[in-house]
Amino acid sequence: MPELYHYFQQLINGLTVGSTYALIAIGYTMVYGIIGMINFAHGEVYMIGSYATFIAIVGLSMMGLDSLPILMIGAFVTAMIVTSAYGYTIERVAYRPLRGSNRLIPLISAIGMSIFLQNVVLLSQDSKDKAIPNLMPGNFIFGESAMDGVVVSYMQVLIFVVTILAMLGLTLFISRSRLGRACRACAEDLKMADLLGINTNSIIALTFVIGAALAAIAAVLISMQYGVINPHIGFLAGIKAFTAAVLGGIGSIPGAMLGGLVLGVAEAFGADIFGDQYKDVVAFSLLVLVLLFRPTGILGRPEVEKV
Amino acid sequence: MTRNLRTAFFSALLVFAVAVPVFGLKLTTVGIRLEVHGSDAKTFWIIAACAVAMFFWQLLRHHAAAGWAASPNLPRIPAGAGSFLTLPSTQRTIIIGLILLALVWPFFGSRGAVDIATLILIYVMLGLGLNIVVGLAGLLDLGYVGFYAVGAYTYALLSHYYGFGFWSALPIAGAMAALFGFLLGFPVLRLRGDYLAIVTLGFGEIIRLLLRNMTDLTGGPNGISGIEKPTLFGLSFDRRAEEGMQTFHQFFGIDYSSINKVIFLYLIAVLLVLLTLFVINRLLRMPIGRAWEALREDEIACRALGMNPTVIKLSAFTLGATFAGFAGSFFAARQGLVSPESFTFIESAIILAIVVLGGMGSQLGVILAAIVMILLPELMREFSEYRMLMFGALMVLMMIWRPQGLLPMQRPHLELKR
Amino acid sequence: MSRPILEVSGLTMRFGGLLAVNGVGLTVHDKQVVSMIGPNGAGKTTVFNCLTGFYQPTDGKILLDGEAIQGLPGHKIARKGVVRTFQNVRLFKDMTAVENLLVAQHRHLNTNFLAGLLKTRAFRKSEHEAMDFAAHWLEQVNLTDIANRPAGTLAYGQQRRLEIARCMMTRPRILMLDEPAAGLNPKETEDLKALIGMLRDTHGVTVLLIEHDMKLVMSISDQIVVINQGCPLADGTPEQIRDNPDVIKAYLGEA
Numbered sequence: 001m002p003e004l005y006h007y008f009q010q011l012i013n014g015l016t017v018g019s020t021y022a023l024i025a026i027g028y029t030m031v032y033g034i035i036g037m038i039n040f041a042h043g044e045v046y047m048i049g050s051y052a053t054f055i056a057i058v059g060l061s062m063m064g065l066d067s068l069p070i071l072m073i074g075a076f077v078t079a080m081i082v083t084s085a086y087g088y089t090i091e092r093v094a095y096r097p098l099r100g101s102n103r104l105i106p107l108i109s110a111i112g113m114s115i116f117l118q119n120v121v122l123l124s125q126d127s128k129d130k131a132i133p134n135l136m137p138g139n140f141i142f143g144e145s146a147m148d149g150v151v152v153s154y155m156q157v158l159i160f161v162v163t164i165l166a167m168l169g170l171t172l173f174i175s176r177s178r179l180g181r182a183c184r185a186c187a188e189d190l191k192m193a194d195l196l197g198i199n200t201n202s203i204i205a206l207t208f209v210i211g212a213a214l215a216a217i218a219a220v221l222i223s224m225q226y227g228v229i230n231p232h233i234g235f236l237a238g239i240k241a242f243t244a245a246v247l248g249g250i251g252s253i254p255g256a257m258l259g260g261l262v263l264g265v266a267e268a269f270g271a272d273i274f275g276d277q278y279k280d281v282v283a284f285s286l287l288v289l290v291l292l293f294r295p296t297g298i299l300g301r302p303e304v305e306k307v
Numbered sequence: 308m309t310r311n312l313r314t315a316f317f318s319a320l321l322v323f324a325v326a327v328p329v330f331g332l333k334l335t336t337v338g339i340r341l342e343v344h345g346s347d348a349k350t351f352w353i354i355a356a357c358a359v360a361m362f363f364w365q366l367l368r369h370h371a372a373a374g375w376a377a378s379p380n381l382p383r384i385p386a387g388a389g390s391f392l393t394l395p396s397t398q399r400t401i402i403i404g405l406i407l408l409a410l411v412w413p414f415f416g417s418r419g420a421v422d423i424a425t426l427i428l429i430y431v432m433l434g435l436g437l438n439i440v441v442g443l444a445g446l447l448d449l450g451y452v453g454f455y456a457v458g459a460y461t462y463a464l465l466s467h468y469y470g471f472g473f474w475s476a477l478p479i480a481g482a483m484a485a486l487f488g489f490l491l492g493f494p495v496l497r498l499r500g501d502y503l504a505i506v507t508l509g510f511g512e513i514i515r516l517l518l519r520n521m522t523d524l525t526g527g528p529n530g531i532s533g534i535e536k537p538t539l540f541g542l543s544f545d546r547r548a549e550e551g552m553q554t555f556h557q558f559f560g561i562d563y564s565s566i567n568k569v570i571f572l573y574l575i576a577v578l579l580v581l582l583t584l585f586v587i588n589r590l591l592r593m594p595i596g597r598a599w600e601a602l603r604e605d606e607i608a609c610r611a612l613g614m615n616p617t618v619i620k621l622s623a624f625t626l627g628a629t630f631a632g633f634a635g636s637f638f639a640a641r642q643g644l645v646s647p648e649s650f651t652f653i654e655s656a657i658i659l660a661i662v663v664l665g666g667m668g669s670q671l672g673v674i675l676a677a678i679v680m681i682l683l684p685e686l687m688r689e690f691s692e693y694r695m696l697m698f699g700a701l702m703v704l705m706m707i708w709r710p711q712g713l714l715p716m717q718r719p720h721l722e723l724k725r
Numbered sequence: 726m727s728r729p730i731l732e733v734s735g736l737t738m739r740f741g742g743l744l745a746v747n748g749v750g751l752t753v754h755d756k757q758v759v760s761m762i763g764p765n766g767a768g769k770t771t772v773f774n775c776l777t778g779f780y781q782p783t784d785g786k787i788l789l790d791g792e793a794i795q796g797l798p799g800h801k802i803a804r805k806g807v808v809r810t811f812q813n814v815r816l817f818k819d820m821t822a823v824e825n826l827l828v829a830q831h832r833h834l835n836t837n838f839l840a841g842l843l844k845t846r847a848f849r850k851s852e853h854e855a856m857d858f859a860a861h862w863l864e865q866v867n868l869t870d871i872a873n874r875p876a877g878t879l880a881y882g883q884q885r886r887l888e889i890a891r892c893m894m895t896r897p898r899i900l901m902l903d904e905p906a907a908g909l910n911p912k913e914t915e916d917l918k919a920l921i922g923m924l925r926d927t928h929g930v931t932v933l934l935i936e937h938d939m940k941l942v943m944s945i946s947d948q949i950v951v952i953n954q955g956c957p958l959a960d961g962t963p964e965q966i967r968d969n970p971d972v973i974k975a976y977l978g979e980a
Contacts, residue, residue: 078328082324084324086325093703101710104447107447108663109703111656111702112706115656124329125334128336130334130341235652239512242505278516281520287509594827594835594841597824597827607779608815610798610799612808612831612894613808614800721823721824721856
């Protein structure tokens with residue numbers, strides 16, 4: 001049975017990590033779906049969310065309010081507010097003035113914004129790793145023992161639960177609410193939505209904010225699980241999340257969710273086979289392979305060029 | 308009025324939400340614990356001042372806009388001067404002048420200055436190479452640093468394992484980079500613009516990660532050191548020659564001076580850059596150069612005329628990679644060692660910034676932008692940690708204010724003579 | 726009776742659930758002018774796109790001089806001598822008129838890297854000849870005086886003529902024109918008619934065109950193909966088509 005346990009373990013680990021990728025990926029896919037641009041700075045927004053998380057947790061602890069529920073709620077609220085503010089501001093400052101120009105220009109602006117944000121944090125918070133202790137130690141063990149069974153930490157359970165709730169919430173919002181309907185309309189045909197009287201600027205801003213908030217949730221979960229942050233985590237997280245979005249079909253929210261899970265599992269098994277240091281190579285290679293052989297992703301539909 | 312008031316409040320709050328967590332509260336490690344400390348009072352006052360300024364700006368924006376339009380126009384750069392600077396003949400004169408200057412001044416400059424100039428020339432070459440891909444053919448390549456790395460490591464490996472000298476390794480480095488360009492470009496170039504950008508970014512990172520992990524071959528994170536410096540027909544520029552070899556100084560009977568090595572490297576860089584400029588200028592006047600521009604303008608029309616877009620893009624991609632390969636091997640020769648950390652995505656971003664800021668497609672613009680981007684931080688040493696920050700901000704600002712770059716390209720037009 | 730240069734049978738194009746073209750067939754004989762007409766949205770441009778390789782047809786056979794070309798990509802079909810113009814003129818706007826014509830000759834130029842780099846005699850000769858050929862055609866379409874102006878600054882009628890001249894740079898066998906008379910005034914339409922006639926008679930090009938201008942269609946076509954809602958409706962000489970009751974019904978509705 002040990003091999004089965006081993007594979008299950010990789011699967012569990014992969015799905016956990018993958019669901020956090022999915023949360024960040026949704027930000028990319030929603031923005032791409034509505035204005036057709038890759039928000040290169042999204043990874044840095046996630047990184048800022050991690051710093052906000054740590055500040056909230058450490059700050060509250062210093063004030064003596066260190067019970068777990070308070071810390072978590074404080075972390076979620078702070079991170080979501082800060083990232084939403086950043087998401088909104090980035091859109092207003094770096095993207096809205098460039099709407100309508102050829103694709104290259106907003107992409108370069110996004111890259112510039114990403115570099116700018118990374119360095120803002122680098123300079124104001126310094127480049128060293130910051131660490132907090134594990135707030136939820138403890139595991140569930142299925143099987144004989146920790147060595148011969150599947151270990152699921154409390155943190156992993158929390159990640160599962162929160163991500164499922166978040167995705168459920170998003171899906172309900174998109175499919176049932178009036179704003180959600182407006183988002184879908186804009187994603188399908190921005191010009192038409194505008195002509196029909198929808199305030200497209202607000203909807204676009206809302207899209208960025210939603211993406212940022214979800215990235216914040218991911219930031220809280222991941223930074224609590226790993227306990228370490230530095231200003232450089234945004235780049236890698238961003239690339240992986242983008243890979244997940246493309247893998248699932250860019251523009252499709254269920255696609256982002258699926259892509260995240262697939263990437264997480266692929267990474268877990270890849271690291272198992274090739275060694276831990278090749279984990280990132282797995283992610284990049286998957287990105288390249290998907291774009292080469294199926295650029296529309298798993299759930300995407302092939303586009304036909306209009307001549 | 309209330310609408311404006313609400314917007315103003317909101318914007319001011321936004322300033323707080325954005326500034327306080329990042330600037331106002333610092334995470335500091337005290338002993339083994341992590342703590343949060345408030346910044347000094349000055350920072351908070353600055354944040355508050357910005358918030359207030361934003362508040363009033365939002366409130367009075369519309370009035371200000373009206374006032375702006377009514378105010379007398381600032382004196383503008385005379386229209387003639389702007390187009391004068393972008394005339395091909397003017398640019399040619401400027402370039403010739405620069406070349407003469409470049410060949411002469413190192414003999415009067417300090418060692419440090421010549422060294423920086425050599426670094427600038429490397430970036431000029433990289434910028435010109437990427438310019439072919441991004442500026443002329445319109446392909447966004449975010450993984451250009453990968454080809455740079457291939458060129459550098461080719462020379463490093465050839466030197467380390469087979470004792471190749473710089474000049475014999477140079478064409479091989481270019482060829483290897485070209486090969487990589489061809490192999491990577493082939494499957495990738497039919498993708499749409501932003502997908503192409505991300506795939507090339509992925510490739511660049513994969514190359515770096517592979518170089519870092521294949522320790523047996525490439526020396527891993529420490530890279531390869533002890534790479535030979537270039538010689539002048541076998542004359543080395545070291546203080547003492549190896550067995551059976553002579554030094555430059557011995558041969559010409561002059562005293563040893565360490566600056567001669569630096570000047571020699573600089574002159575090689577100038578030579579490589581001139582070669583690059585020559586090739587690119589010829590290409591612009593050849594069918595392939597015209598094909599690149601046509602492809603950039605309208606790919607569908609090109610297909611309808613029988614032009615194979617993938618082959619044309621591939622030629623630009625491969626050529627750009629070749630120049631990166633040359634630059635890479637020169638870089639390895641100058642540094643004496645290579646490691647994967649010199650070839651991160653940030654380098655690709657810097658080179659891209661040089662191309663974009665200079666004016667996509669414009670060679671003089673690229674040269675100017677490289678000089679500015681590399682020289683300015685060196686001159687303002689106190690601000691060196693803000694270098695990347697300014698890069699980022701500059702990229703955003705340039706895109707908003709002047710996306711066509713400092714010196715937008717003026718392609719030589721073919722005229723029909725009556 | 727000249728031999729068929731283009732034989733299309735059973736051409737079908739499906740976009741997901743939408744059947745845009747359903748079993749269209751046509752036979753074009755060498756050195757003829759064939760017009761494709763039909764109400765808007767009938768699928769005419771889709772047929773063009775299938776014939777020229779911009780869409781991969783879902784089904785059907787396209788034979789160029791007996792050789793099957795369905796499924797080939799656009800540039801390969803263009804190289805076999807089938808070129809087209811577009812509904813919205815697709816000139817290279819920032820390039821001058823003469824440069825547009827030079828680019829189009831790409832396949833026939835000396836593209837040898839070293840030759841161009843070193844400006845060998847072979848290279849210079851090739852460029853010279855290309856320039857002459859371009860100048861010749863600028864004259865044919867009456868655009869010599871605007872040769873060095875950016876294509877985007879030309880008047881609409883001039884742009885249309887330039888686009889046709891550009892197609893001729895590729896020495897095509899079949900020229901497909903997508904609504905060439907759209908937006909032209911009567912005088913310009915007359916010039917267009919003369920131009921098409923000249924292309925067929927002097928240069929031996931087969932012309933296939935989509936058009937709505939019935940006067941032009943009737944006066945210039947050797948054969949007319951009618952398409953309605955993706956299906957073939959009628960096929961014959963202008964006289965036959967003019968009196969065909971199905972065609973009249975399709976255009977004018979039930980009496």
